[in-house]
Amino acid sequence: MESTRYDVAIIGAGISGIAAAKFYLDIHPKCKLIILEKDASVGGVWNQSRVFDTFYTQSPLGTWEYSDMPMPQPPEQDIFNGVFKAKYTSHYLDDYIDRHHYAGQTMRQRISFNFHVQNVNKDNGEWTISGKDARGEVVLQSSKLIVASGLTSVPNMPFLPGQESFANPILHQKDFGQSTVLYRPDIERITVLGAAKSAADLVYDCVQAGKKVTWIVRKTGTGPGFLVSPDPRVSPGTIYALSTIRFMTTLSPSLFNPDSWWNRFLQRTRMGRKRMEKFWESIHQAVVEAPNFNDRGPEARKHGFQHLKPISPVFWQNQGAGLVNRPNFWDTIAQNVQVHYEDIEELHKGNVRLKSGEDIPCDAILCGTGWTPSLNFFDQNMLADLGIPQPVSNFPPEKARLWEELEKDADQQVLERFPILACPPDHYHTPVTETPYRLYNGIAPLSDGSIAFVGHVLVANYFRLAECQAIWATAYLDGNVKLPALEQRQKNVALFVAWCRRRYLSNGDRGHWMSAEQTGYTDRLFHDVGLSSHRRFWLWDAFVPSTKKDLHRVRAEYIKKFGREVNSQSSEKGIKGSRACWQTRNPLQRSYEPTSPLQVQKTASPTRTINTASISPRQSISSTTRLRSSSARPMRSHWNWSLSRFSKVVW
Numbered sequence: 020m021e022s023t024r025y026d027v028a029i030i031g032a033g034i035s036g037i038a039a040a041k042f043y044l045d046i047h048p049k050c051k052l053i054i055l056e057k058d059a060s061v062g063g064v065w066n067q068s069r070v071f072d073t074f075y076t077q078s079p080l081g082t083w084e085y086s087d088m089p090m091p092q093p094p095e096q097d098i099f100n101g102v103f104k105a106k107y108t109s110h111y112l113d114d115y116i117d118r119h120h121y122a123g124q125t126m127r128q129r130i131s132f133n134f135h136v137q138n139v140n141k142d143n144g145e146w147t148i149s150g151k152d153a154r155g156e157v158v159l160q161s162s163k164l165i166v167a168s169g170l171t172s173v174p175n176m177p178f179l180p181g182q183e184s185f186a187n188p189i190l191h192q193k194d195f196g197q198s199t200v201l202y203r204p205d206i207e208r209i210t211v212l213g214a215a216k217s218a219a220d221l222v223y224d225c226v227q228a229g230k231k232v233t234w235i236v237r238k239t240g241t242g243p244g245f246l247v248s249p250d251p252r253v254s255p256g257t258i259y260a261l262s263t264i265r266f267m268t269t270l271s272p273s274l275f276n277p278d279s280w281w282n283r284f285l286q287r288t289r290m291g292r293k294r295m296e297k298f299w300e301s302i303h304q305a306v307v308e309a310p311n312f313n314d315r316g317p318e319a320r321k322h323g324f325q326h327l328k329p330i331s332p333v334f335w336q337n338q339g340a341g342l343v344n345r346p347n348f349w350d351t352i353a354q355n356v357q358v359h360y361e362d363i364e365e366l367h368k369g370n371v372r373l374k375s376g377e378d379i380p381c382d383a384i385l386c387g388t389g390w391t392p393s394l395n396f397f398d399q400n401m402l403a404d405l406g407i408p409q410p411v412s413n414f415p416p417e418k419a420r421l422w423e424e425l426e427k428d429a430d431q432q433v434l435e436r437f438p439i440l441a442c443p444p445d446h447y448h449t450p451v452t453e454t455p456y457r458l459y460n461g462i463a464p465l466s467d468g469s470i471a472f473v474g475h476v477l478v479a480n481y482f483r484l485a486e487c488q489a490i491w492a493t494a495y496l497d498g499n500v501k502l503p504a505l506e507q508r509q510k511n512v513a514l515f516v517a518w519c520r521r522r523y524l525s526n527g528d529r530g531h532w533m534s535a536e537q538t539g540y541t542d543r544l545f546h547d548v549g550l551s552s553h554r555r556f557w558l559w560d561a562f563v564p565s566t567k568k569d570l571h572r573v574r575a576e577y578i579k580k581f582g583r584e585v586n587s588q589s590s591e592k593g594i595k596g597s598r599a600c601w602q603t604r605n606p607l608q609r610s611y612e613p614t615s616p617l618q619v620q621k622t623a624s625p626t627r628t629i630n631t632a633s634i635s636p637r638q639s640i641s642s643t644t645r646l647r648s649s650s651a652r653p654m655r656s657h658w659n660w661s662l663s664r665f666s667k668v669v670w
Contacts, residue, residue: 138398233371456529
């Protein structure tokens with residue numbers, strides 16, 4: 020059994036894990052750091068083995084990348100309505116870890132692939148991580164630990180009575196990219212389970228492969244998800260604007276918005292709430308009217324197409340949501356898919372029996388049924404101490420009483436500040452079986468200053484989140500964040516949990532959902548660290564979307580404020596992974612095409628080393644920015660529509 024000691028260990032090499040490693044190494048280039056990744060490639064949900072043809076990003080081109088390395092332009096045929104195929108994210112992340120060097124090592128060389136973490140505990144002030152890799156049993160020690168295992172690593176597989184006698188394949192979306200289901204001639208009839216984006220992707224892919232598809236949305240759930248159509252009113256640019264333009268974020272009752280006169284007007288006056296409600300009603304109507312659920316004719320009704328209409332208003336986000344990535348998506352579903360809004364009674368050989376009594380012949384079942392947090396390497400006592408989800412039945416009674424009192428008081432504060440949250444619509448509320456996340460700022464446990472959790476909140480854009488959380492986590496682990504007293508941190512955590520439950524209903528029960536609060540949340544993280552270079556001047560700060568360019572000066576500001584370790588082996592500009600000097604793809608090379616979804620071949624191209632110490636961040640990426648295609652340009656018109664729509668509603 021091998022045993023090795025590190026300064027920092029990071030569990031997970033997805034978007035958040037890579038960002039955490041990169042910034043920590045920016046500040047501590049000669050530290051001994053290891054990243055533990057259970058898959059054979061980086062990216063988490065975006066890794067090469069998990070992507071498939073209809074899997075697209077959910078953020079517009081130009082926003083789905085790290086701030087220090089532009090993503091090359093994907094081919095036009097692989098971009099739709101501003102978003103693009105996920106395989107380009109896989110290749111980008113693969114390229115990113117090869118291009119960043121610290122103390123003579125690339126980030127790839129610091130990753131232990133196919134490492135399955137089995138147990139994590141703390142002894143004598145050191146973190147001990149036990150696991151398995153190709154060498155066998157391995158034990159690692161680390162002074163600091165960053166958990167970046169994310170929210171989409173462990174499949175949430177439904178319990179299906181009789182599945183042992185079903186005899187046909189049952190797969191989760193995680194394994195779909197590597198499966199042969201679509202190519203097997205003996206699989207003609209496929210049943211897809213799930214109500215949101217991942218299920219929709221599976222359904223569309225199966226229809227395109229010529230399969231006969233049945234889509235089952237269970238009744239004992241929150242109902243069909245919001246699948247946003249390619250409509251200018253609710254395009255990726257519009258959705259993105261709602262979470263990145265600071266003025267637009269005031270339309271959501273958010274804890275992260277300042278308690279200004281404008282927010283008090285919107286949230287605490289009848290006139291303000293009326294205007295805000297009208298805005299969200301216009302968004303809801305645009306979402307539910309575009310697919311034309313009820314008026315597609317008798318054939319679509321016979322197929323059950325109307326069952327895909329969302330039940331709760333979009334404002335509350337009680338169900339899942341996602342962007343539709345094909346212009347013919349709704350027509351394809353209405354004409355080719357049988358939709359059932361019913362629960363499953365049982366499986367038996369080659370059939371799915373619904374509680375209505377109907378039997379559905381089926382050669383394979385695909386589950387787009389979501390995920391559970393990948394934290395099962397902590398024991399139950401540590402889960403409670405760290406403030407991360409565990410079964411309610413296992414939570415210590417004394418801790419349960421403490422949090423019940425704190426969250427009861429916090430709930431009153433939430434309702435006083437946001438009266439609109441006191442009266443949610445009739446809805447199905449998923450039974451609560453686990454405790455919520457109770458992390459300070461969604462990152463730090465209340466009981467231990469040597470561990471941080473990154474990527475465990477749900478927002479609109481994970482690249483921006485990852486970079487901002489990486490900066491806060493580094494400052495926190497280095498003791499550069501001035502924390503309130505424990506009692507105040509407990510109250511802050513209780514307030515967020517209470518607000519999350521009120522604001523997002525079933526989705527809020529886990530205490531990590533803030534899909535419309537990304538900009539306010541990241542502003543708070545930077546405020547805690549004492550950073551401000553990401554903000555703009557006056558009206559620009561309020562009305563221009565927050566972008567990756569805002570982060571270009573943050574690293575230099577952080578180093579000026581807190582300093583950095585000096586690498587004895589190389590000068591400042593010799594560290595290729597830093598903003599001081601990094602290699603970039605020739606800006607004349609506009610695109611790349613992975614040759615295989617499982618093994619991406621690097622595209623040979625001339626590279627040059629650019630010393631950006633002597634040029635501004637704006638100059639350093641201007642050539643790449645100019646090469647953005649027309650597919651990215653419509654985002655401005657969508658942002659403009661969002662603002663103009665709000666103006667009409669209010670005035």
